[in-house]
Amino acid sequence: MTAPAHPSTAPLAPEAPLPVRDKLAALRVFHTGPGKVAAAAGPVALLTFTPRWLIPRYAMVCSPRGARDVLGRTDGAFDKQHIVHRQSQAFGRNVFNLPHEPWLGRRRLLQPLFTRRHVAEYAGHMSTSAARLADDWIARGTVDLDEQTRRLTLQVIGRSVFGLDLGERADELGPPVKLVLQWLTGRSRRPVRAPGWLPTPARHRMRTSLGQIRAVIDEAIDAARMDPGRDAGLVTLLLAADDPETGVRLTDEQIRDELFVFLIAGRDTTSTTLAFSLWSLGRDPVLQERVAQEVSGLGPRALTVDDLPKLAFTARVIHEALRLCPPAPIIVRSAMQDATVDGVRIPAGTQVIVGAYAMHHDPSLWSEPELFDPDRFAGYRPVGDDRWRFLPFGAGPRSCIGDHFAMLETTLGLATIIGRTRVESLDADFPIGLPFTLTAGGPVPARITSRS
Numbered sequence: 001m002t003a004p005a006h007p008s009t010a011p012l013a014p015e016a017p018l019p020v021r022d023k024l025a026a027l028r029v030f031h032t033g034p035g036k037v038a039a040a041a042g043p044v045a046l047l048t049f050t051p052r053w054l055i056p057r058y059a060m061v062c063s064p065r066g067a068r069d070v071l072g073r074t075d076g077a078f079d080k081q082h083i084v085h086r087q088s089q090a091f092g093r094n095v096f097n098l099p100h101e102p103w104l105g106r107r108r109l110l111q112p113l114f115t116r117r118h119v120a121e122y123a124g125h126m127s128t129s130a131a132r133l134a135d136d137w138i139a140r141g142t143v144d145l146d147e148q149t150r151r152l153t154l155q156v157i158g159r160s161v162f163g164l165d166l167g168e169r170a171d172e173l174g175p176p177v178k179l180v181l182q183w184l185t186g187r188s189r190r191p192v193r194a195p196g197w198l199p200t201p202a203r204h205r206m207r208t209s210l211g212q213i214r215a216v217i218d219e220a221i222d223a224a225r226m227d228p229g230r231d232a233g234l235v236t237l238l239l240a241a242d243d244p245e246t247g248v249r250l251t252d253e254q255i256r257d258e259l260f261v262f263l264i265a266g267r268d269t270t271s272t273t274l275a276f277s278l279w280s281l282g283r284d285p286v287l288q289e290r291v292a293q294e295v296s297g298l299g300p301r302a303l304t305v306d307d308l309p310k311l312a313f314t315a316r317v318i319h320e321a322l323r324l325c326p327p328a329p330i331i332v333r334s335a336m337q338d339a340t341v342d343g344v345r346i347p348a349g350t351q352v353i354v355g356a357y358a359m360h361h362d363p364s365l366w367s368e369p370e371l372f373d374p375d376r377f378a379g380y381r382p383v384g385d386d387r388w389r390f391l392p393f394g395a396g397p398r399s400c401i402g403d404h405f406a407m408l409e410t411t412l413g414l415a416t417i418i419g420r421t422r423v424e425s426l427d428a429d430f431p432i433g434l435p436f437t438l439t440a441g442g443p444v445p446a447r448i449t450s451r452s
């Protein structure tokens with residue numbers, strides 16, 4: 001896309017007319033914060049603090065045009081230099097956190113591994129795992145959808161990405177993954193912190209967790225290298241991948257860093273989407289019946305990637321879950337130069353927050369935004385600015401590389417579970433928690449019965 005009007009001709013974005021306390025709260029409560037700033041100051045607003053040398057200036061962007069002007073830039077004008085990206089480099093430099101220049105080649109190398117065709121090759125494990133889990137739920141009677149979908153997605157990532165049957169170890173990996181995410185959230189929400197060399201208990205716990213995760217990753221790389229012919233998932237493709245322009249391959253350390261981010265970026269996001277979808281259907285028997293009927297039309301067998309075109313309503317349920325409960329409620333960048341965003345100027349050095357959750361809940365962009373209505377996505381083919389109002393996977397050059405993988409997993413997972421079970425949500429609210437990605441903040445209890 002072309003760059004918007006030159007920033008020197010645009011007026012400076014307005015400062016949000018809010019007390020410091022409310023500005024800080026808007027930064028800490030990732031999902032609803034940007035919407036509150038937009039209500040007070042309009043779709044693009046600055047949050048300036050003193051002292052300026054200690055706390056950077058922020059901008060909140062909550063309009064589709066604003067999102068386009070930030071996320072659509074292909075020249076690195078809004079780069080991944082935000083504190084969250086720098087902090088996450090403690091876990092390695094990967095396609096998620098690399099700045100623009102080194103990112104270009106890395107994404108070029110990885111992109112072919114995430115096309116629909118490739119994903120279909122290594123990501124077919126969802127139905128089997130989901131069917132096993134659903135039968136276990138029926139035996140239990142009552143389950144916590146949050147805990148259970150986290151287990152499921154870790155199992156599936158274990159098989160599809162690492163080529164490992166994690167079995168019981170999937171449960172063991174849950175706590176270290178959670179701790180690493182919590183550490184990252186804590187660091188990015190606190191502008192003032194202990195110096196890097198200080199051995200705090202939190203750092204010690206984080207390093208231990210990191211070691212546990214890395215041990216599994218190393219095991220996956222070794223196993224794939226020893227037996228390249230086996231069904232070893234994405235890791236096998238990573239070992240063989242090269243940059244289509246330069247022919248350069250990834251080093252073992254780079255492969256390890258990429259696998260790490262696939263685990264961190266792909267686990268809680270997909271599990272929350274599944275948990276929220278199941279909870280929503282568990283509150284609405286009519287919608288749930290429509291999913292069940294769609295699945296029963298396919299016959300009593302394990303679902304495969306070829307069934308996706310026939311699971312259109314199930315996919316709409318997933319989209320609606322991603323709208324109401326986007327696992328990435330905000331998308332953050334740093335302005336590397338002065339830039340025009342939705343007609344106003346954002347100065348270089350500003351930390352920019354695009355409010356995806358705020359736009360997904362904006363009544364001027366969606367009718368009855370709080371209503372769970374999957375049919376709003378029937379025939380949804382957004383064009384022009386409209387396509388920037390729905391950002392579950394981000395947008396522009398740095399949009400989610402795992403979007404096909406995530407849609408495949410969640411659609412097959414939801415269809416398989418609803419095809420076998422009736423879900424009745426026992427709580428009227430879905431508890432929102434915020435450890436980095438938007439996840440459930442507590443148990444999501446549901447009563448499960450068999451459909452057969």
Ligand code: HEM
Nearest residue numbers: 095096262265266269270328392393394398400401402406
């Ligand atoms: C429902 C599931 C998922 C959601 C909602 C989601 C959401 C997102 C979003 C919003 C971004 C853009 C972040 C930004 O612009 O700063 C992103 C980037 C990314 N996601 Fe996902 N994601 C999901 C699943 C996955 C999976 C399964 C994987 C890997 C297997 C993955 C890997 C990544 C990576 C590597 C990036 C960085 C891409 C880049 O900067 O080039 N995600 N994701």
